[in-house]
Amino acid sequence: MRFSFTQDQRLLAEAVREVLEKTCPPEAVRSGPRPGPGWKALAEVGLLGAHVAEEHGGLGLTPLDTVLAFEETGRFAVPGPLAETVAVAPLVVPAGRHAEIAAGALTVTARSAGSPYLPDADLADLIAAGTLVAPHGEVALTRVRSVDATRPLFTDDLNADDSPAFDHAALATAAQLVGAGRRLLEEAVGYAQQRRQFGQVIGSFQAVKHKLADVAIALEFAAPLVYGAAYALAHDEPDASRDVSAAKLAANRAAHQAARAALQVHGAIGYTDELNLQIWLNRVWALRPAWGDDGVHRARLRAALLDEARPEGARR
Amino acid sequence: MDLTFSARQDAFRAEVRDWLAAHVPREPLPSMDTAEGFERHREWERRLADARLSAVSWPREYGGRGAGLLDWLVFEEEYWAAGAPGRVSQNGVFLLAPTLLAYGTDEQKRRHLPRMARADDVWAQAWSEPEAGSDLAALRATATPDGDGWRLNGQKTWSSRAVYAEWCFGLFRTDPESQRHRGLTYFMLPLDSEGVTVRPIAQLDGEHGFAEIFFDDVFVPADGVLGGVGQGWKVAMATTSSERGLTLRSPGRFMATADRLLELARASADQTLRDAAVRAWSDSRAYRLHTFRAAARLAEGVELGADSSLMKVFWSELDLRMHELALDLLGPAAPVAGRWLDGFLFALAGPIYAGTNEIQRNIIAERVLGLPR
Numbered sequence: 001m002r003f004s005f006t007q008d009q010r011l012l013a014e015a016v017r018e019v020l021e022k023t024c025p026p027e028a029v030r031s032g033p034r035p036g037p038g039w040k041a042l043a044e045v046g047l048l049g050a051h052v053a054e055e056h057g058g059l060g061l062t063p064l065d066t067v068l069a070f071e072e073t074g075r076f077a078v079p080g081p082l083a084e085t086v087a088v089a090p091l092v093v094p095a096g097r098h099a100e101i102a103a104g105a106l107t108v109t110a111r112s113a114g115s116p117y118l119p120d121a122d123l124a125d126l127i128a129a130g131t132l133v134a135p136h137g138e139v140a141l142t143r144v145r146s147v148d149a150t151r152p153l154f155t156d157d158l159n160a161d162d163s164p165a166f167d168h169a170a171l172a173t174a175a176q177l178v179g180a181g182r183r184l185l186e187e188a189v190g191y192a193q194q195r196r197q198f199g200q201v202i203g204s205f206q207a208v209k210h211k212l213a214d215v216a217i218a219l220e221f222a223a224p225l226v227y228g229a230a231y232a233l234a235h236d237e238p239d240a241s242r243d244v245s246a247a248k249l250a251a252n253r254a255a256h257q258a259a260r261a262a263l264q265v266h267g268a269i270g271y272t273d274e275l276n277l278q279i280w281l282n283r284v285w286a287l288r289p290a291w292g293d294d295g296v297h298r299a300r301l302r303a304a305l306l307d308e309a310r311p312e313g314a315r316r
Numbered sequence: 317m318d319l320t321f322s323a324r325q326d327a328f329r330a331e332v333r334d335w336l337a338a339h340v341p342r343e344p345l346p347s348m349d350t351a352e353g354f355e356r357h358r359e360w361e362r363r364l365a366d367a368r369l370s371a372v373s374w375p376r377e378y379g380g381r382g383a384g385l386l387d388w389l390v391f392e393e394e395y396w397a398a399g400a401p402g403r404v405s406q407n408g409v410f411l412l413a414p415t416l417l418a419y420g421t422d423e424q425k426r427r428h429l430p431r432m433a434r435a436d437d438v439w440a441q442a443w444s445e446p447e448a449g450s451d452l453a454a455l456r457a458t459a460t461p462d463g464d465g466w467r468l469n470g471q472k473t474w475s476s477r478a479v480y481a482e483w484c485f486g487l488f489r490t491d492p493e494s495q496r497h498r499g500l501t502y503f504m505l506p507l508d509s510e511g512v513t514v515r516p517i518a519q520l521d522g523e524h525g526f527a528e529i530f531f532d533d534v535f536v537p538a539d540g541v542l543g544g545v546g547q548g549w550k551v552a553m554a555t556t557s558s559e560r561g562l563t564l565r566s567p568g569r570f571m572a573t574a575d576r577l578l579e580l581a582r583a584s585a586d587q588t589l590r591d592a593a594v595r596a597w598s599d600s601r602a603y604r605l606h607t608f609r610a611a612a613r614l615a616e617g618v619e620l621g622a623d624s625s626l627m628k629v630f631w632s633e634l635d636l637r638m639h640e641l642a643l644d645l646l647g648p649a650a651p652v653a654g655r656w657l658d659g660f661l662f663a664l665a666g667p668i669y670a671g672t673n674e675i676q677r678n679i680i681a682e683r684v685l686g687l688p689r
Binding site for chain 2: 001002003004006064185189192193201203204206208209210212213214216220222224227231246250298302305306307
């Protein structure tokens, strides 16, 4: 029993963090081109091909190896279909094209039968609807207005089935939510340390302290579920789907709590377009329903723990 | 990362499971807050001690097995899954003993630990005072030098089962000029010392689980001091950032409660309650994994620091939420006396004792997040 990450796993996450600090500042996410230089940087550190086999030029890594790195990408709200390209594509795209994924030359977006929405389809070379994979040019895409302008959503005309990569994508998304939640907490703490009212910084008020302490608790206890699910998925454990659902639910909840608290602590200025805070707020609200909303994952947990029939539209 | 146990740990688990299956009383014992229940729980502690299972993490010479933190977590999982009785000696075994092992003289350890392991001496804590609850450093009970020892005066309160216990431990002010955390000394003394009066306080459930302790010129010899004179605050707090942060409440207890809760939920058609039950199971799993993570960090030499505050808020609120949910699932049977009701009443105290959750949230905000005091 050793619940900790290896040096290599931590190093990958650190490398991702380092390159994103340089290439993916909030200003670039807000107003730069999508996916922007962060995407290219992630290809260079190997994350885009992390789940691609070494024989195809990838790193041949497992979800346990990349979960910390995904958390970092959430911290920076990197634009682009990252979970879809990294975690889904190697499981649904024919092996003949894996080398392109690893090289950062093939961007893939994906959905499962449970949701009609594709993220970032405008950037994708390939569209995966469950096991069905089609080139961008052969799919009728319609952009829908949605909460996160840096992660636009599209509908398609494909008849999707359940994605075999559903759990992998849900896990990567959960990790991103934890990262985004941590960033929101940092932003809120930073603001509470400098904003003064009644002659003192608002972070000295217990009402503010306790709200942020509760966010810290929620994130602190969501993360081990995410890491535990990564372990289960990497080891192909029979309970892996159950563990992924517990992780996604906890990450959804913690990230939303972080978003609400960060907005409240910032007050009216947080509700404006002037601050960068909106990047992570909107990303959290976009990722919560991605790869299984709360209802889907609760149903999977009930199926696993209370012997209910398994829900449709959510594989395994 | 490796989330499997070693063959040795699996063997230990099997031994504990078999022993408990053969020895756990079929009927729950009467409440340990009653005179009869207290003695029945003491007998149970002796049976555990005979099997060297009452304090597995202590060194062998004091009645333990020298078990590591992970072995202890294994023991706890089996213990609570088996529905074994609550630990009447917990204040001594889990709160005092780690401090005694760290700061006690060999003579103090030899004298107290083996008797504690067998519950020959059950220990009560003497921390809180009427004017020093969450603000523990405001305590006023004094100890003044007298010949070879000390004279204790003052009043302690909320002392669990002091009516039935043999010994107590707590902080007293040895420097009358001192303020707050300074000038305090950690004392251990028998509750039948001349000048000690223990007055029971009836709890919410009507039992005398609490007591006030009055000290009227009570003589304590010099070897009643644990750690140095004037070092009391440091001695009392030193082990909170190490294993004690983990050992206050093990995840095994909450996993066992969650499993029983799932059983209740399976029989319910109420979807809201069913969802709450799977959430409780998930939160218990989160606490378990978090504990393994903390154990790994300790093994890597990282101090836990204020992390124990995060854990305390989480488990105490989880425990209460699970018992509230159980009562909801029981419906009209909720007020009927039994395990869930007892558990609910006990869980209600969780957010209050061992540092209220309000104090813990302050600690998290100030020491983990870095917000100003």
